[in-house]
Amino acid sequence: MFIYQKIPQYYETDQMGIIHHSNHVRWFEEARLAYMDKLGIGALIRDTDSGVVCPVLTVEVKYQKMIRLHDSIQVKIWLTQYNGFRYTFYYEICNAETNEICCTGTTSLCFMTPENKPVRMQKKYPELHETLLRTRQEDEYSRTV
Secondary structure, three states, X not given: OEEEEEOOOHHHEOOOOEEXXXXXXXHHHHHHXXXXXXXXOHHHHHOOXXXXXXXXXXXXXXXXXXXXXXXXXXXXXXXXXXXXXXXXXXXXXXXXXXXXXXXXEEEEEEOEOOOOOEOOHHHHOHHHXXXXXXXXXXXXXXXXX
C-alpha cells in the first residue's frame, strides 16, 4: 500500500465549497504516478522515448462522503492485479483527520507501445516485472491484514 497526501484547492471546488466529483479521478492519477515513481516505474512511463505508454482501460468510482475545501485527505492505493501486461489499482480517498472513507475506486491500465502493441514486461523489463509481481503480493497481503 502507498499513501498519497493532498490538501484540496479552491479551484477543485464547486460553488458550494465541495470538491467537484471529477477531481477524485485526477487524485487517483496523482497517487498512481507517485506510487509508480516509488516503485521505479515512473521514469519509464514519463519518458516519451521509452516506447511504453500506459493507457487507462477502465475507471470506477464510488462516492461516499463529501470532501470540502481545505479538508486534508489521503489517497490509499493498492496494486490488486498484474499479469505482465495489464494492471489494476484500488483506491480509498480518506479524510486524513477522521480516517473516514470518502471515495473508493479502481483503474485498470496496460503497457503498450505508441503503436498500440502490447509490451510484455517480463520480456522487455524483467526487473520492473518482478517489482510489480512482488508489489501486488505485498499489497494483497496488506489489504487483508
